[in-house]
Amino acid sequence: MDAYHTDAWAALGDPTRRAIFERLATRPSAVGELANALPISRPAVSQHLKVLKDAGLVVDRPAGNRRIYRVDPAGVAHLRKELDRFWSSALAAFKVAAEHNEEGDS
C-alpha cells in the first residue's frame, strides 16, 4: 500500500501533466473538459490521466455518461512525505556545507 507503480516525480516532470494535475486540484473535471482547455487532443489527455492515475495522484469516478477525475488525497500525502524526506536529506548536509562556506579545504 506504500508502493506505487510509477514515480510521482517523473509523472509530474511533464509540464502538461503538471497543468492537468493543478487544474484537477482546482476543480474535478471530465476528460473532454480538460482536453477542451488544453492544446492537445482528448486521447492525449486520457493517456496523461492514465499516467497520473498509475502514479496514484488522481482517481476517477464514472458520472453517468462522463468520467470525473480528481486529485487523490493518499497520493498527494505520499508525495508530500517523499518531498519532505527529500528536502530534509538534501538541506541537512547542505546547511552544514554553508557553514564551511568561508573556507574549509585548507
Next chain:
Amino acid sequence: MDAYHTDAWAALGDPTRRAIFERLATRPSAVGELANALPISRPAVSQHLKVLKDAGLVVDRPAGNRRIYRVDPAGVAHLRKELDRFWSSALAAFKVAAEHNEEGDS
C-alpha cells in the same frame, strides 16, 4: 535572473539525477567519484551534471586536477519556492473538496 534554462522538476524527474543531487547534497564530490558510486559511466554522469547545472541546481568549481560539484543554494531556494506555490495552489481547492467528502451530489 528568475528564469532558468530548463525545468528543475523535469531535471529531478530522472531517478539517476535525483540520486546524484541527493549525494551532492550530502557531500560535494568530483565527477569520477560520483561515477564510481553509480552504475553508469563517467560521461553519463557528466551529462546528468550538465542538466542539473542547466537547471540551476548545482554549481561546479575546478579544484586542481578535478572538478567539484555541489548543490546551488539559489537553485534550491527557487525550487523550494516553486514547490510551495505548487502545493498551495493544489491543496487549497483540494481541501475544499475534502470537506465535500461526505456526500454532496445525491
Next chain:
DNA sequence: GCTTACCGTAAGTGGATGCTTACCATACTG
C-alpha cells in the same frame, strides 16, 4: 617533456514518450 589522471564533448544507438488519427464500447436522448 612524457606519461598518467581527470573530465567535457561529439557521435551513435536502443528504448521510452508524447502526440496524432482510427476504432470500439458504453451511456444518455429522441
Next chain:
DNA sequence: CAGTATGGTAAGCATCCACTTACGGTAAGC
C-alpha cells in the same frame, strides 16, 4: 431502436532521452 456524446485503447510516428565508446584538452607526477 437509431443517433449522439463521451472516453478508453490500438496503431503509427516523430522526437527525445539516457547511455555507451571514442576523442581532445588541461592539470599533476616522474
